[in-house]
Amino acid sequence: MDFSTMDIATVTRSVSGSGERYLELFLKEYTSIFKEKVNPSCPNCLTGYLTRYKNHFNAMANTCNYRLHAKYENIPLEFGSPILVNNGNITDQYAQKLLAHNNGERYFAEKPKKEITNSKKQISKTKSLNSKAKSQNFNPASAKDISVNEATE
16 A cells, blocks of 8 residues: 555545555554554654655655755756756756756755765866966967867866
């Protein structure tokens, strides 16, 4: 039974075809996953259990290494795009498109370590190219002064 798609009213009031209450089935499944005692008579506790259960399965379903800041939840993927990106539906491809935005790194609370390392390397490459350009009286308009090998080092 998929409790992650149900609301609290359905879980607490409905009965399965065999006559078992959804609440009893849910609490059995919840305790088998989280290994903790539950209080079935507390409505706030039941809501918390269902929320934790849903968050657990949503986190398992989403394997993306990026997490948005809370204030950027449901941000449009691109200008005029009907796709709203949030931490529930974000993918690596969506994250790359958001990073391509002007100052796109501000959207993310978490990024993969590899991405951060690559961006730092890119910044250091840019700084070294700028210092070479200054030391050689390089004209940025003409890229002929630096060979391809020097630009990629």
